[in-house]
Structure formats: C-alpha cells, structure tokens
Amino acid sequence: EIVLTQSPATLSLSPGERATLSCRASQSVNNYLAWYQQKPGQAPRLLIYDASNRATGIPARFTGSGSGTDFTLTISSLEPEDFAVYYCHQRSMWPLPFGPGTKVDIK
Amino acid sequence: EVQLVESGGGLVQPGGSLRLSCAASGFTFTNHWMTWVRQAPGKGLEWVANMHPDGGVKSYLDSVKGRFTISRDNAKNSLYLQMDSLRAEDTARYYCVREYHSTSGGHYGDSWGQGTLVTVSS
DSSP: OOOEEEEOSEEEEOTTSOEEEEEEESSOOTTOEEEEEEOTTSOOEEEEETTTEEOTTOOTTEEEEEETTEEEEEESSOOGGGOSEEEEEEOSSTTOOBOOOEEEEEO | OOEEEEEOOEEEOTTOOEEEEEEEESSOGGGSOEEEEEEOTTSOEEEEEEEOTTSOOEEEOGGGTTTEEEEEETTTTEEEEEEOSOOGGGOEEEEEEEEEEOTTSOEEEEEEOOOEEEEEOO
16 A cells, blocks of 8 residues: 655745645655645645646646655745645555645745 | 535434435536545545446445445436445545546546535434
C-alpha cells in the first residue's frame, strides 16, 4: 500500500510570498499524482493532475512538479484566497490514499 | 455547469443503514467514472469507492468492503452509496465526485458536490 507524506504540516507565509509544498510517496506513483485545495466549509478543488498539469481555470501561479516518489506544489506569489489546506493524492494504486495535508496560513 | 448534489445523510445508530444519493447534471453522466470520498470532522480526505460508467467495475476502501455498495442509475444521472452495518468511524461528510480521465490514463476528481453529513452515534 502506498503511503503519502506531506511537509510541512503548516506553512505560515504572507501574501505575495512563494509557497513550496512537498509530497512524498512510499513507492513510485508513475506521475499519477494530483493536488487539491480545500478552504474551510468548502469541497476540495482539483488544482494539478498528472503531477504537473493545471486543471481547468487554475491560475498560472500554481505549478506542480516532480516524478516517481517526490512531488512539489509551488504557489509563486500567494494571493489572499490561496490560504487553505492542500492535499496530494495518488491515483496509481488502490487504495488511493490522500496525503495528510499542508495548511497554508497567514503569517 | 457541472452540478453534483448529494442527499440522504443524517444521524444513524451503530449497526444501522443509510443510502446516499447524488444527482448529477450539466455533463454526460455516462462518460465518467464516479466516486465517493469522505472526510471525518476536522480530518483529511479518504477515497471510499468508485465505479466505471457502465457499472461493471467497482472498487472499495478495505474498511468498507462488504458493508458499503456503490451503484449508479445512468437513466437518472444518479450515483448511490448504500451503507450498512455503520460504525462510529464512518462518521464523515460524504462527497460525490466526478472523475476526469487524463490523456495519460489517470483519473482525478475534477468536480465535487458539497457533501452530505453522516453521523453514526447512539
């Protein structure tokens, strides 16, 4: 069973700063990795799929990178609406776990 | 506009049953795998079950196998989750999710409903 770990658990930054979130898989996920954003009281939203492809309507400041077991979500310049929890998710092998999440909060 | 509207949640005693429904609109339902994802209060996300468009392939999280059944009615553009022998640890918000099939073969949840809350408690 693949296990996903995310770091850091919490990232405290100011608007305009760059955010770098990490997701590591216990074995290769063949780039079948997604990133989701979830704000309080809302459903998750797909940001990135296949490790590096932005979903429809996602701003260019969100970039996914990585391959195999190590992946990164970068937000180039944080906007006020970007403060949220971010989950990675692998779609390579059942049971399809999500990572535990990284909370990006305002410093 | 894609819409997914869940219903059927509520308070149920341990050992009880509930049937969740998801009404889909704004897209061709028969073109998509559909999925249930849950989130316990204050916790992370958990993929529960998913289903092929024709209903021929279904997959389940180990902890719900034999207790939960995913189904769909393509004529009604609806997805269902029959939940039996419910446990306290099944308490969560249950989201109906449409899957997007990428060109590389991956499946990703590209549209989510707002969820329906299931509480298992005596």
